[in-house]
Amino acid sequence: MTPPQALWFELMQFYIREAWLLDERRFTEWLALFTDDVLYFMPRRKNVRRRELEREVTSLGDLALIEDDRTYLEMRVARLETGRAWAEDPPSRTRHLVGNLVVDPLESGEVRAKTAFLVYRSHLETDQQLLSGCREDVLRQVDGSWKVAKRTVILDANVLLDKNLSVFL
Numbered sequence: 001m002t003p004p005q006a007l008w009f010e011l012m013q014f015y016i017r018e019a020w021l022l023d024e025r026r027f028t029e030w031l032a033l034f035t036d037d038v039l040y041f042m043p044r045r046k047n048v049r050r051r052e053l054e055r056e057v058t059s060l061g062d063l064a065l066i067e068d069d070r071t072y073l074e075m076r077v078a079r080l081e082t083g084r085a086w087a088e089d090p091p092s093r094t095r096h097l098v099g100n101l102v103v104d105p106l107e108s109g110e111v112r113a114k115t116a117f118l119v120y121r122s123h124l125e126t127d128q129q130l131l132s133g134c135r136e137d138v139l140r141q142v143d144g145s146w147k148v149a150k151r152t153v154i155l156d157a158n159v160l161l162d163k164n165l166s167v168f169l
Helices: 004-023 027-031 050-055 069-080
Strands: 034-043 063-069 093-105 111-123 127-142 147-157
Touching: 004 027, 004 093, 004 111, 004 147, 027 069, 034 069, 063 069
Parallel strands: 034 147
Antiparallel strands: 034 063, 093 111, 111 127, 127 147
């Protein structure tokens, strides 16, 4: 059993490496960080009254911004790499900052990890976007390496004012 501090450090390194892969546009290598049965989910966020906070974030199966399995992630990566993704030609420049890692080992041997993120995106001369939020992941060891089995991305904003959401978070 890995001591809690060692597990935290190991997973923090995992998330830092993931951020660099995304910022360097090494999407195929980034995709290798996910399991074959991955679910990549980005629910919508709504403004609700305090007494209805359980409805603030849509649930799985409800209308979402993204609800991708491995096949859809592979298609998105392949499309970016063709050079025919018009919204990403020329490609965006991004900076992914990840922190506030909280690690919770599960009885199954998997790990629940929660991180906060800040992603800066610059595109063309004047398009800039700042996305912030949190990610709730379930990580699993596969052949001695950590992989994301489930990712839920919760944005702080409920309205995205940018032209597209073509970057990975």
